[in-house]
Amino acid sequence: MIINSKRKSAPRFNFERDEMIELIRQRGISDERLLKAMSLVDRRGFVQQALLNRAYDDCALPIGHSQTISQPYTVAFMTEMLAVKPGDKVLEIGTGSGYQAAILAEMGARVYTVERNMDLLNVSRKRFESLGYQIVSKCGDGTIGWKDFAPYDSIIVTAGAPETPQPLLDQLKDGGILVIPIGDMDIQNIHIIRRIKNEFETKEAHGFKFVPLIGKKGWK
Ligand code: SAM
Numbered sequence: 001m002i003i004n005s006k007r008k009s010a011p012r013f014n015f016e017r018d019e020m021i022e023l024i025r026q027r028g029i030s031d032e033r034l035l036k037a038m039s040l041v042d043r044r045g046f047v048q049q050a051l052l053n054r055a056y057d058d059c060a061l062p063i064g065h066s067q068t069i070s071q072p073y074t075v076a077f078m079t080e081m082l083a084v085k086p087g088d089k090v091l092e093i094g095t096g097s098g099y100q101a102a103i104l105a106e107m108g109a110r111v112y113t114v115e116r117n118m119d120l121l122n123v124s125r126k127r128f129e130s131l132g133y134q135i136v137s138k139c140g141d142g143t144i145g146w147k148d149f150a151p152y153d154s155i156i157v158t159a160g161a162p163e164t165p166q167p168l169l170d171q172l173k174d175g176g177i178l179v180i181p182i183g184d185m186d187i188q189n190i191h192i193i194r195r196i197k198n199e200f201e202t203k204e205a206h207g208f209k210f211v212p213l214i215g216k217k218g219w220k
Contacts, residue, residue, distance in 0.1 A: 093142030098124030143215035160210035165217035
């Protein structure tokens with residue numbers, strides 16, 4: 001089922017959505033453009049119908065094929081770290097439900113997204129189309145990036161990797177930011193990597209849990 005974010009939602013859902021935004025704000029997210037985008041993109045349109053009542057819970061939810069839509073706080077944290085400006089060219093690895101890509105598009109970014117599972121990508125494409133987001137997508141192995149449109153102002157990886165794939169560093173602009181969870185299969189730290197010419201400066205945020213990034217430069 002596709003729920004258009006522009007459509008008015010029932011008061012109960014407005015209340016739950018406002019509560020989700022307030023919780024994210026209380027956890028330290030302060031970028032008002034991001035919080036506005038998260039209140040405009042209706043997460044109910046990106047979850048399975050049986051889970052509609054849990055769409056605004058601050059947790060990851062299954063989307064099929066053993067994959068998940070990420071926890072709203074995690075989406076907010078990673079997006080804030082990207083420091084996206086309108087018009088920025090952003091590459092996302094791991095389209096999943098399409099929610100993260102929609103938030104970036106709502107913030108005015110030009111979004112390119114890669115997903116390895118064709119079924120998930122097809123569902124996301126329908127969502128983008130119905131919501132009017134001009135998001136460019138392809139099915140493939142995102143661990144090698146997407147050279148055709150490089151370099152990117154920022155890159156976000158929404159699955160956990162054993163190490164940072166070199167092609168993603170290579171496809172970042174000077175001054176660009178890569179946000180990627182790195183760790184083992186159970187727990188990861190989010191690495192926030194800024195490229196300064198050919199040097200890379202890394203900050204880390206601890207204790208996140210993602211599904212694995214599977215591919216040539218990820219988990220086998
Ligand atoms: N960003 C998504 C959202 O907003 O719903 C959440 C993504 S889910 C946590 C991780 C996704 O990464 C899964 O859909 C999985 O199939 C995908 N994935 C894993 N390895 C990948 C790879 N090498 N290239 C592209 N996608 C990959």
